[in-house]
Amino acid sequence: MSMESTQQVKGWRGWLGQRFPIDVKVYEELAKEPVPKHMERWWFALGGTPLLLFVIQGVTGILLTWYYVPRPEFAYESVTRISNELPFGWWVRGIHQWGSQLMIIAVILHMLRTFTTGAYRKPRELNWLVGTGLLVVTLTFAFTGYALVNDQLSYWATTVGTNMFAEIPVVGPIMLQMIRGGVAVTADTMTRLYPLHIGALPTAIAALIALHVVLIRFLGVTDLDARERERLARLGKSATVKGNGKVESSHFPFFPDHVMTELVIGMAVLIILVNLTILFPPTLGPKADPANTPLHIKPEWYFYPVFRWLKLFPLQIGLAGLGVGVLGFVFWPFIDAFVERRFGNRDINVILAFIVAVGALAFILWELFSV
Amino acid sequence: MSLNIKALVVIVLAILLLATFTVVAYVEGAQKRVGAPPPAVASAEAQQCITCHENKSPGIVAQWRDSAHAEKGVDCLACHKVAKDDFDYFMCPGASIPVASHPTPKDCKECHEQAVVEFSRSKHAALNAQKFATSPDRLVFEPTIATQHGCQQCHNIGHVWPDQSIGECDACHAKHTFSLQVARNPQTCGECHLGPDHSHIEQWVESKHGNIFMSDPDNYKKLGYKSKDYVGKPTPLPAPTCTTCHMDATATLPATHDVGERLAWESQSPWSTRTTEAWGNGYSWQEKRDRMENACSQCHTPNFYQRYLLSGDLASLQYNEIFREGRRWLTEMNKAGIFKTAGVKDNLGAFLAFGYDEAPEEQIYHAWHHQGRLFRQGALMMAADYTQWHGIWEVQRSLVVYAVSLVRFAGHRVGH
Amino acid sequence: MDEEKNKTPDQAVTRRDFLVSGAMATSLAAVGVVAGSFGWQFVYPAAAKIPTVQVLATSLSKLPPGTRKVMKLGGNEVVLMNTNGTVRAISTVCTHLGCRAAWEEGRQQFVCPCHTGIFDVNGKVVSGPQPRALDEFAVEIKSGNVYVAVPQKEGAG
Structure with a gap:
């Protein structure tokens, strides 16, 4: 549509159209863009969940900033106040705490799907990179989040977590001091992590999500692997679908069909989230005590694999292993392409995903049941 | 799944989520919260009291709400309950609920038995008005109109109820x-x-104990702890208040409501005496001294507190020697028939007839009842200035004034 | 150099353009670097360099051979030990990732609860992922008094 036709519209739409000349129709078209039939399956509709949870974290997070005080003298007390005194404080904090856990699960499930179905392959390698960036930002969110509570776990997790930076060659010690704002974890550490948690990280995650979505729209959703189509055909499942127009098609519109699928999943996630806050209200350990590391101290479950890994190997080897693992994970699309060119293997991702998932699960269980 | 079915699923899930929200609201309502009125633990009758008194005397309802009693469901009528023939039977005109207008230790005893038993044998309990009315002090001064807002205010602590x-x-x-x-x-x-005859609070303020305690105003907030939570543990205060040494538990000593249980000296009466027989708790003064030393030992070494208390002992004995001289002259006067004196341990009759009516008698009373106490108690409670200038110096000065007035008095009498 | 000789008027303008843009970029970069270095110094922790101070810990008579003392010296938890007349001061900060490896009298070991690092009575690694023995502080004995040189930490426990 041209500017002229916009000008012909009467009433408030015309008025607004002249002053904010965007073409609504184009966006409607974009929203209705057809997506392949396999997107109907729940497994392929997990990408919207982290987005939903991010919005929830944003809202509850802003609410919490109205009462939280990021100084060691007040942090623990203000969290106690939020949890015990303020109307619905336990609930808002519970949603934020459980929301972070569910967000990590959601990101991992979405990545597991992307990984096993090979959706990161050419030309979508960059979007995989953005995705790994989103995972790292999400985990940093979680880490800085529980550092702010200032209970014993906060303090010692922050000490251990930041100490890892010291082992990075050359710049490590400088980075450590920059993050901590001093030699040890002090009041200045909290005032460095707080703006990170409520300012820098939200900005980063919003930018990465935007990039992620834009790339999906540019490149389109991955079509199924030819072999996957064959498998579906063998099972008697058609690769086509009855769309809104009742016409047999291999594609269906993103809006409203796919959005409805996301909505169903989103509602289910909300119900799980709210029930978790009721069954397991947010917890608060003893106040931070720099003089005593409590026995049986453990990070949150999603750091268990790293935690157990560091117990198993000498420090530098352990951290180097972690570094290699992270780099391999981030640049996986290129490694995968290399393996395929060299060995013609297209299933290595499935095998690797299986090994890593089972390994991580085993580490989590091992840590869970060890004293 | 067709779009309509999905829409239906979303509707069902939304209803489910709303149902979950009602649980959230319920949990929120059940949360115990500081500042909010405690949950409805008051009985229906007590609720009537609360509703009415919330307007008539909101202060007492608010105080009760802040109390541990309210937290545990001890409501108005738990203490203010009454039987028809109780001395303080009172029919509340607003609600036709019979109440006890003044709960007594008998009511408190139902839950706090040990505290009441300990208190009943204590020196505080011995201060009741009857005994007080017959004590030598009473006849020296004040018209009775002052008693209601004067002496009774403090001596009520030992009131004997019907x-x-x-x-x-x-x-x-x-x-x-x-x-x-x-x-x-x-x-x-x-x-x-406090005041001129037993400046205990002033002595505490003067002492290192009081100084350290008051140097951090937050210490006052720490005073609400429960003794029973600190059995076998050191006291949670950086410096002692009155109760820390005289009443509160130490790691190896139980708390007590018998305030004389750790006092080895009776330092208030005209003569300093050991407390073996005093105040009816049946312990020897050595046992009481052991208890006080236990309290001292929380912060001090035996070397320090034993020497300190020995000096206090000597001060108490030194006072006796000074006072003995004053008493001797009163007895001489009595014998010589210059004036009649009631004596220290005499009964009420003697006081009515010959009380402290001559100037030398008043002088020697003052040397005991005010200055002599400050001297002895200051020496036992780390109060240097009360031992020295308000204490021994004043006692000796009184003795000189006494001697002068005695000579004048005797000369005057003999001269006629 | 040949090109310079054969330059056309057009190319001369291009070259000038290049120089101007280059100079502009350089000046902007200089502004950025200087301002950035100010910013860096603002956020770089003031206490990054920790002075070492020698503190009087105890006297030899109070630390006879075979005994041990756990004490706080200038914000550092230190285990002072006298082994046959040799006094050593061992830091309890775990060399793995900085938790506190508390001295356990019962098992005669330093135990760090974070990643189960265990050190023996001399601070040597027994088991666990830690890279090296516990740090030791220099001890000096002057006229019967034990002085320990410790980093002076602010605000740290």
Whole structure:
């Protein structure tokens, strides 16, 4: 549509159209863009969940900033106040705490799907990179989040977590001091992590999500692997679908069909989230005590694999292993392409995903049941 | 799944989520919250009291709400319950609920038995008005109009009630919060233990103990702890208040409401005496001294506190020697028939006839009842200036004034 | 150099353009670097360099051979031990990732609860992922008094 036709519209739409000349129709078209039939399956509709949870974290997070005080003298007390005194404080904090856990699960499930179905392959390698960036930002969110509570776990997790930076060659010690704002974890550490948690990280995650979505729209959703189509055909499942127009098609519109699928999943996630806050209200350990590391101290479950890994190997080897693992994970699309060119293997991702998932699960269980 | 089915699923899930929200609201309602009125633990009758008194005397309802009593469901009628023939039977005109207008230690005893038993044998309990009225002090001064707002205010602590229970618990445990933080506050003891004849609060303020305690105002907030939570543990205060040494538990000593249980000296009476027989708790003075030393030992070494207390002992004995001289001259005067004196341990009759009516008698009374106490008690409670200038110096000065007035008096009498 | 000789008027303008843009970029970069270095110094922790101070810990008579003392010296938890007349001061900060490896009298070991690092009575690694023995502080004995040189930490426990 041209500017002229916009000008012909009467009433408030015309008025607004002249002053904010965007073409609504184009966006409607974009929203209705057809997506392949396999997107109907729940497994392929997990990408919207982290987005939903991010919005929830944003809202509850802003609410919490109205009462939280990021100084060691007040942090623990203000969290106690939020949890015990303020109307619905336990609930808002519970949603934020459980929301972070569910967000990590959601990101991992979405990545597991992307990984096993090979959706990161050419030309979508960059979007995989953005995705790994989103995972790292999400985990940093979680880490800085529980550092702010200032209970014993906060303090010692922050000490251990930041100490890892010291082992990075050359710049490590400088980075450590920059993050901590001093030699040890002090009041200045909290005032460095707080703006990170409520300012820098939200900005980063919003930018990465935007990039992620834009790339999906540019490149389109991955079509199924030819072999996957064959498998579906063998099972008697058609690769086509009855769309809104009742016409047999291999594609269906993103809006409203796919959005409805996301909505169903989103509602289910909300119900799980709210029930978790009721069954397991947010917890608060003893106040931070720099003089005593409590026995049986453990990070949150999603750091268990790293935690157990560091117990198993000498420090530098352990951290180097972690570094290699992270780099391999981030640049996986290129490694995968290399393996395929060299060995013609297209299933290595499935095998690797299986090994890593089972390994991580085993580490989590091992840590869970060890004293 | 067709779009319509999906829409239906979303509707069902939304209803489910709403149902979950009602659980959230329920949990929110059940949360115990500081500042909000405690949950409805009051009985239906007590609720009637609360509803009405919330307008008539909102202060007492608010105090009760802040109390541990409210938290545990001890409501108005738990203490103010009454039988038809009780001395304080009162029919509340607003609600036709019979209430006890003044709960007594007998009521408190139902839950706090040990505290009431200990209190009943204590020196506080021995202060009741009857005994007080017959004591030598009473006849020296004041017209009775002053007693209601004067002496009775403090001596009520040992009141004997018609139900034979003794004491006024809220003298220290101020109603209706009955807060431990108030009870342990040195100023609570200082309501009575102050002034020219027993400057205990001033002595504490002067002492290193008081100075350290008061240097951090936050210490006052720590006074609300429960003794029973600190059995076998050191006291949670950086410096002692009155109760820390005289009443509170130590790691190896139980807390007590018998305030004389750790006192080896009777330092208030005209003569310093050991407390073996005093105040009816049946312990020897050595046992009482052991208890006090136990309290000292929380912060001090035996070397320090034993020497300190020995000096206090000697001060108490030194006072006796000075006072003995004054008494000797009164007896001589009596024998010579220059004037009649009631003597120290004489009965009421003797006082009515010959009380402290001559100037030398008044002088020697002052040397004992005011200055002699400050001297002895200051020496036992780390108060240097009360031992020295308000104490021994004043005692000796009184003795000189006494001697001069004695000579004048005798000369005057003999001259006629 | 040949090109310079054969330059056309057009190319001369291009070259000038290049120089101007280059100079502009350089000046902007200089502004950025200087301002950035100010910013860096603002956020770089003031206490990054920790002075070492020698503190009087105890006297030899109070630390006879075979005994041990756990004490706080200038914000550092230190285990002082006298082994046959040799006094050593061992830091309890775990060399793995900085938790506190508390001295356990019962098992005669330093135990760090974070990643189960265990050190023996001399601070040597027994088991666990830690890279090296516990740090030791220099001890000096002057006229019967034990002085320990410790980093002076602010605000740290």
